[in-house]
Amino acid sequence: MKNIPAVLEYHDRTKHRPSRYAASLGYMDWATQPDPFRRYENAPLIALKFNDNTPPYHLLFEPNLLPEAPLCIESLSQLLRYSLGLAAIKSHGGSEWALRCNASSGNLHPTECYLILPPIAGLNESTSLTHYAPKEHALELLYRYHESIGEDTFLIALSSIIWREAWKYGERCWRYCQLDAGHAAASIRISAAMLGWECTLIAADSSEISALCGLDQCARYDVHERESPDLLFQIRRGTLNKPSLPSLIESPANRLSHSHHHWPILETIDAATQGSYPSPIRLKQKRRTPPPSKSSGEIVLKRRSAQMMDGSSITMEQFRQMLDASLYCQDTADVHFVLFVHRIEGLEKGLYICIRDPDELQSLQNAMDPAFEWFDCTEGLYRLQKGDYRGAAQMISCNQEIAKDGAFSFGMLCRFFESLERDGAIGYKNLYHQCGMIGQILYLEATSLGLSATGIGCFLDDEFHALLGLQDQRYQSLYHFTIGRAVIDMRIATYQPYTH
Ligand SMILES: Cc1cc2nc3c(=O)[nH]c(=O)nc-3n(C[C@H](O)[C@H](O)[C@H](O)COP(=O)(O)O)c2cc1C
Structure with a gap:
């Protein structure tokens, strides 16, 4: 029952009540608005190609019907385009903003995505750690491993930059980061299903996800803009080896805001909820195939x-x-x-x-x-x-x-x-x-x-x-x-x- 009192305290404290909303600045501090796009210095950017050929939506729910796409740069591009990519640009009154395939509280998009990929023609010659850059629809190459991950299978890790949501929502924002991570996870599942790919949640330990992606390399991040590990997925079947990083890779993260507001409870709840991710309880019923619909x-x-x-x-x-x-x-x-x-x-x-x-x-x-x-x-x-x-x-x-x-x-x-x-x-x-x-x-x-x-x-x-x-x-x-x-x-x- 370790840390459960911390969870109960955070949960109660961040309830909105008619007389008092959960603590936040209460106004939009535009001067500290975080950059919605994380980038890494010194990381080569590999552009992904577009592929607009996706199957009818209803067929995603017919088990084993869609053929398994090969693992190549085009299929990887499709996976990311239709999960975490930009979906539309909106403009009004002289300002312009991007919307993405995954919904996000306040359109603040705290969720970041890392992929550990085997060699793929046109992308990398050895097993690599990459970060998805949605604005460019490209992968940033963060590290080339000496070890192999296996063949025809890869890992996707999701993490949250809690500051992005804290900027607007204060103490309740940790809840929104987790909901957003769930939205991103389902987006990846759906996009994998379009390719006939299996997407399996791995019950990993938070520290393992951090180490895999280098999120624990504190020197690479501004102290207020660190990323908290969320979820790890294996995409496609196959024997998988998790490669390891050196203690410091040479790609510091971009700075998202020049100054920050501090909400200590966010560090407490985030620290309290690290650990071994639970193996899910599965539903007894399965969804039926819906009637035919668009692509x-x-x-x-x-x-x-x-x-x-x-x-x-x-x-x-x-x-x-x-x-x-x-x-x-x-x-x-x-x-x-x-x-x-x-x-x-x-x-x-x-x-x-x-x-x-x-x-x-x-x-x-x-x-x-x-x-x-x-x-x-x-x-x-x-x-x-x-x-x-x-x-x-x-x-x-x-x-x-x-x-x-x-x-x-x-x-x-x-x-x-x-x-x-x-x-x-x-x-x-x-x-x-x-x-x-x-x-x-x-x-x-x-x-x-x-x-x-x-x-x-x-x-x-x-x-x-x-x-x-x-x-x-x-x-x-x-x-x-x-x-x-x-x-x-x-x-x-x-x-x-x-x-x-
Ligand atoms: C966890 C979560 C909470 C949200 N809460 C609200 C809300 O309370 N009110 C609202 O109008 N929209 C809410 N939204 C919708 C977001 O504002 C919306 O997803 C975001 O502006 C991006 O627009 P899009 O969904 O069209 O891509 C929420 C979305 C998420 C994912």
Whole structure:
């Protein structure tokens, strides 16, 4: 149970409350705005080629149907382009900003990506450590190993620059970094699936990820801009050897801000949640193949967060398909959905729960308000109470109207205390990763259906728990979400990235 008190303290302290939001500057300090793009000095930049030939989206969910692409520079380029690459350039009022395939809280993009690759023609002659540079769609070559990694397989590591989110969100930002890492992880999984590649989460120790990527080489980073190790994936099957770095590689990281604001609790929570990453509990049900849809690449690039919703309804089939899509990430069994149903044809307005691990039914019933009706709507969906929850949804989502104007919005209610007991303090990180992965998949599924979504990191934690009658830490909501039809802001112009 080491470090669990630190997790519980951070979690409670960073809850938004109606009378007081979690501590942050409370204004945007433009003078210290961090550079959204990490680069390394002295690292040769290898441009990646474009390949726009991606399979239909629905085929990603047919097991073993898509042929396995060979490991070459073109396929690697596709993997990164459709996971962490730029998806659009937006401009308005003289300013311009890039949006990426992976959603990110405040578009601040704390997640960085490292690849340990075998020799690949046109890229490197020996096993190499590389860093993905999304702005250039290129790989920075950080180190050439003397050892080999194996053949036809490689490693991807994700890390977070917590300062990027702290700049705007202060103490609550560590939560957003973890959700963002989950979004990035699911983006990589989906992009690997487009290539028919397996993407396996490795239950590595945080210190191992740091050592593999050189994140522990403190001299290369500004003290406030260090990267915290998140997740490690093996891509494609094959015997793998993890090569090691010398104690200092000669590529210092760029400086992201010239000065920083300090939030000591962020160091405490980050230190408390290092360790051996848990082996996931898998869901019992699998997602069904969705109806035919457009090319997967088009859907990934089109995915955008709605900033306003038009208040229209969606069909029951669309709703069920969205719930089913969340089963794609099999290692998300700790997450249930508590839904505010506003406008779904054939489903009464009200408060619902979708139980994604059927074994949890009794435990959830015991933890929640005994007055709930638990009317069985089949396939794990239960109505808790009829009624108009639009006002409650908006209020709980820090008064954001998207939560009431969507067809439905929901909170991701996680098996909390038991997960921490089972996995230790790093289980807290893993719960956010589960929620983020689900979020990214739901964004894509909504896009495939012609709908839109928005992740909601800003919500009043205990107001939501009180509404459900939750009185302890058995379940906690860690991420909120809304799905409906977006109103497009015509004042904002959109351009294709990478055209220059
Ligand atoms: C973890 C997370 C939390 C978010 N929270 C909010 C939120 O509370 N309100 C909101 O309008 N958008 C929220 N968003 C959406 C982001 O602002 C959006 O992803 C970002 O601006 C990039 O735009 P894009 O998703 O269209 O690429 C959130 C996104 C993520 C991933």
